[in-house]
Amino acid sequence: MDDLEIRKAGLKVTLPRIKILELLREHTDRHLSAEDVYKLLIGCESDVGLATVYRVLTQFESAGLVKRHNFEGGQSVFELDRGGHHDHIVCLDCGHVEEFIDEVIEKRQRTIVKEKGFALEKHALILYAHCSRGNCPNRNR
Amino acid sequence: MDDLEIRKAGLKVTLPRIKILELLREHTDRHLSAEDVYKLLIGCESDVGLATVYRVLTQFESAGLVKRHNFEGGQSVFELDRGGHHDHIVCLDCGHVEEFIDEVIEKRQRTIVKEKGFALEKHALILYAHCSRGNCPNRNR
DNA sequence: TGTTAAATGCGAATTCTTCTCGTTTGTACA
DNA sequence: TGTACAAACGAGAAGAATTCGCATTTAACA
Ligand SMILES: [Mn+2]
Ligand SMILES: [Mn+2]
Ligand SMILES: [Zn+2]
Ligand SMILES: [Zn+2]
Numbered sequence: 001m002d003d004l005e006i007r008k009a010g011l012k013v014t015l016p017r018i019k020i021l022e023l024l025r026e027h028t029d030r031h032l033s034a035e036d037v038y039k040l041l042i043g044c045e046s047d048v049g050l051a052t053v054y055r056v057l058t059q060f061e062s063a064g065l066v067k068r069h070n071f072e073g074g075q076s077v078f079e080l081d082r083g084g085h086h087d088h089i090v091c092l093d094c095g096h097v098e099e100f101i102d103e104v105i106e107k108r109q110r111t112i113v114k115e116k117g118f119a120l121e122k123h124a125l126i127l128y129a130h131c132s133r134g135n136c137p138n139r140n141r
Numbered sequence: 142m143d144d145l146e147i148r149k150a151g152l153k154v155t156l157p158r159i160k161i162l163e164l165l166r167e168h169t170d171r172h173l174s175a176e177d178v179y180k181l182l183i184g185c186e187s188d189v190g191l192a193t194v195y196r197v198l199t200q201f202e203s204a205g206l207v208k209r210h211n212f213e214g215g216q217s218v219f220e221l222d223r224g225g226h227h228d229h230i231v232c233l234d235c236g237h238v239e240e241f242i243d244e245v246i247e248k249r250q251r252t253i254v255k256e257k258g259f260a261l262e263k264h265a266l267i268l269y270a271h272c273s274r275g276n277c278p279n280r281n282r
Numbered sequence: 283t284g285t286t287a288a289a290t291g292c293g294a295a296t297t298c299t300t301c302t303c304g305t306t307t308g309t310a311c312a
Numbered sequence: 313t314g315t316a317c318a319a320a321c322g323a324g325a326a327g328a329a330t331t332c333g334c335a336t337t338t339a340a341c342a
Contacts, residue, residue: 012288012339034330049291054330056289070211074299075329089259098257105249109268112241118230118270125266127250129259153308153319175299190322195299197320215330216298 009063016048020056024066024080031069031077031097071097071126087124091131093138098131150204157189161197165207165221172210172218172238212238212267228265232272234279239272 003013011017023040024032032040034053041048057078060066067081071090085106086099105125113120130138144154152158164181165173173181175194182189198219201207208222212231226247227240246266254261271279 014289014339016290047291051292051331052290058331070213072211089254089257091259092262098259100253100257102249102253105246108243108246108249109266112243113230113268113270116230116239116241117273118232118239118268119273120268120270121233123266123268125250125264127254127259127261127264129254129261132258132260155308155320157321188322192300192323193321199300 005065009060009065011059011063015046016052017056017060019044019048020053021060021065024078028080028082031071031079033075033077035075037078069124069126072128087126089127089129091133091136092128093130094133094136096131096133096136146206150201150206152200152204156187157193158197158201160185160189161194162201162206165219169221169223172212172220174216174218176216178219210265210267213269228267230268230270232274232277233269234271235274235277237272237274237277 003018006013006017006021019041020037023037030036034050034057037057038048038050038053041053057066057068061068061078065081066078068076068078069088070076071088084101086101087105089098089100091097109123110120130136144159147154147158147162160182161178164178171177175191175198178198179189179191179194182194198207198209202209202219206222207219209217209219210229211217212229225242227242228246230239230241232238250264251261271277
């Protein structure tokens with residue numbers, strides 16, 4: 001049941017919320033934009049409005065159920081928050097995303113912030129690169 | 142003369158371009174949005190259109206004269222590219238930005254990317270934190 | 283099952299950015 | 313120095329992503 005997570009977040013268990021959470025659970029491998037979520041829900045019998053998708057994703061973010069990322073390109077993408085933090089490598093050619101976590105970097109960040117007299121809240125580290133997958137449009141060079 | 146840099150970039154030396162570059166040189170301490178640049182140029186006798194500001198900033202970016210950053214908040218900010226790379230700490234309360242460079246982190250990034258079979262092109266590391274400046278609205282807690 | 287506040291869907295509105303197009307302006311060269 | 317022409321400009325329309333406003337629906341709980 002998805003219900004529990006939603007209820008725990010203090011939100012009413014509605015069909016749109018159940019379906020969006022379900023969908024995110026089915027795509028833990030991808031990072032979905034609001035538009036992506038909206039389109040994936042379109043065939044799915046009862047329709048969910050785009051505004052609702054945005055609202056629900058934002059609420060899920062506040063509730064700690066999903067994470068939002070702002071990669072280049074202007075639109076936010078979302079993924080289920082499965083607890084552990086990770087950062088991202090994004091292929092500039094095909095958009096493929098890989099995740100990683102590096103404790104050396106994480107620790108350095110904390111040190112730097114402390115030295116500067118800040119209190120670290122969160123961070124975004126995105127490595128833009130060219131991947132080497134066979135189906136990547138720019139795998140040459 | 143600002144003219145040289147602009148001409149070297151293969152761009153015609155026009156008044157808007159001179160003024161925008163000048164303005165960025167006067168504000169190396171800040172990170173300006175296109176809107177910021179536009180407003181700062183408004184009093185300044187001859188008017189520069191907002192579309193031109195966007196166009197010129199994008200051209201300067203391609204020419205390596207300025208760097209664009211996408212901090213949280215949806216709008217791009219720009220700063221003069223003075224050669225050396227650096228990353229950013231952004232105060233979530235007052236928007237104050239501090240810059241830093243950490244060779245340990247830079248090196249780890251290169252290692253990680255290589256391990257994953259990518260070719261690193263660039264990266265964005267932004268630490269979101271709470272600063273400790275007296276005039277910061279949320280300096281408490 | 284009825285009441286009620288919360289949530290939804292729709293379209294309008296915002297915000298940031300880019301495009302279109304008629305006009306202006308550097309630049310190369312006569 | 314004057315002319316020709318591509319490049320650049322300003323203004324406003326258009327576009328893309330996101331949020332808002334509001335009438336209607338729905339989950340929660342008595
Ligand atoms: Mn991820
Ligand atoms: Mn900077
Ligand atoms: Zn790729
Ligand atoms: Zn601050």
